[in-house]
Amino acid sequence: MVHVLGINLPDGHVVKFALTKIYGVGPHIANRLCARLQVHDKCKVKDLSPFQVTSLASFLSSPTTSPPLPRLPLASPDFTPPPSTISTQELQARFNEQLKQRTIKSTDPLRNLKIESELRREIRENIAHQRMIGSYVGRRHAMHLPVRGQNTQNNAKTARKLNRLERN
Amino acid sequence: MRPTQILAKGRSAWKGPYFVPFSGLREALTNHESITTQARSCTILPSFVGVRFLVHNGKDYTPVLVTQDMVGHKLGEFSFTKKNFSFKYVFYPFIFRLMLIENI
Numbered sequence: 001m002v003h004v005l006g007i008n009l010p011d012g013h014v015v016k017f018a019l020t021k022i023y024g025v026g027p028h029i030a031n032r033l034c035a036r037l038q039v040h041d042k043c044k045v046k047d048l049s050p051f052q053v054t055s056l057a058s059f060l061s062s063p064t065t066s067p068p069l070p071r072l073p074l075a076s077p078d079f080t081p082p083p084s085t086i087s088t089q090e091l092q093a094r095f096n097e098q099l100k101q102r103t104i105k106s107t108d109p110l111r112n113l114k115i116e117s118e119l120r121r122e123i124r125e126n127i128a129h130q131r132m133i134g135s136y137v138g139r140r141h142a143m144h145l146p147v148r149g150q151n152t153q154n155n156a157k158t159a160r161k162l163n164r165l166e167r168n
Numbered sequence: 169m170r171p172t173q174i175l176a177k178g179r180s181a182w183k184g185p186y187f188v189p190f191s192g193l194r195e196a197l198t199n200h201e202s203i204t205t206q207a208r209s210c211t212i213l214p215s216f217v218g219v220r221f222l223v224h225n226g227k228d229y230t231p232v233l234v235t236q237d238m239v240g241h242k243l244g245e246f247s248f249t250k251k252n253f254s255f256k257y258v259f260y261p262f263i264f265r266l267m268l269i270e271n272i
Contacts, residue, residue: 133237135245 002045004057005116011046015039022060024115032110033059036069063113073102120167127165141165185211185240193219204229208244223247 002009009018016039019030034041036059037052048056059066082091114122130138140147146159179186188207190196193215196203202220217236222229225247232246260268 129237133235133241133246135238135241136248137245139248 002048002053004053005060007116009045011044013045015043015045015048016041018045022115024113024119029110029113036110059110060113060115063110066111069108124167127167131165185213187211187213190216196220202231205243208242208247210243212238212241212243214239225249 001011005022007022009015009021016027016030016034019025019033020027025033033056034043037056039048039052127138127141131142132138137147140159141163142165144160144163145152146156147163150156150159186209188205188210190203190205192201192203195201196219200220202222204222204224206224208223208225212234216234217239219234221232221234221243223232223243223246226249230247232243238246
């Protein structure tokens with residue numbers, strides 16, 4: 001049993017499915033998290049290394065402040081290796097210089113990830129905003145009825161369960 | 169992310185938000201007159217703040233006072249088209265009720 005942010009991930013589950021236990025992490029984001037932690041496709045929770053578990057916990061606790069991913073570009077198709085007479089130190093120095101010149105914008109898709117209480121708060125705030133300005137959406141939330149024009153003659157069960165001003 | 173994308177949700181960014189250029193906007197702000205309109209799909213722009221609209225709901229015109237928080241929403245969101253459901257209650261006068269009972 002692995003505990004991450006107070007959520008226990010069952011030992012026997014495959015990691016990419018176990019991660020979906022976290023509120024706000026679906027199959028797509030779970031896959032991305034696995035790729036980030038270099039967890040293979042069929043890895044189970046019990047096979048995770050302690051380093052992977054700690055890095056997962058540290059990433060999920062604050063995705064915005066996590067260190068950026070290293071970006072090491074592949075060689076271009078017309079790449080010709082430098083002659084072997086050049087020493088490795090010099091090659092390394094050249095490579096580092098090139099890295100410094102490259103200014104890649106951070107396009108990390110998980111940077112703005114919101115999970116658990118943070119996500120719940122965001123949803124609650126959105127509903128409260130709609131209610132405050134007195135729009136149709138806010139009113140339907142307050143009445144526990146569907147918001148987007150669904151039928152209400154029968155059922156509307158999901159709306160009755162979920163559409164509240166204060167979601168549980 | 170472009171600011172227009174936030175404003176026009178689900179609409180192409182190059183088009184910008186859909187809005188109707190109301191002619192008497194400035195006069196309405198100064199004279200506190202209300203603008204009567206049927207353009208429910210018009211996006212509320214920052215320049216509309218403080219203006220009173222009378223927005224058509226299919227039957228009549230309901231008053232909408234635009235505030236700062238409403239910017240980016242549509243005018244129609246604040247003019248409800250549905251009545252709240254309530255059971256019909258027919259009030260019979262006392263004598264009429266007596267007559268009904270006697271007939272049975």
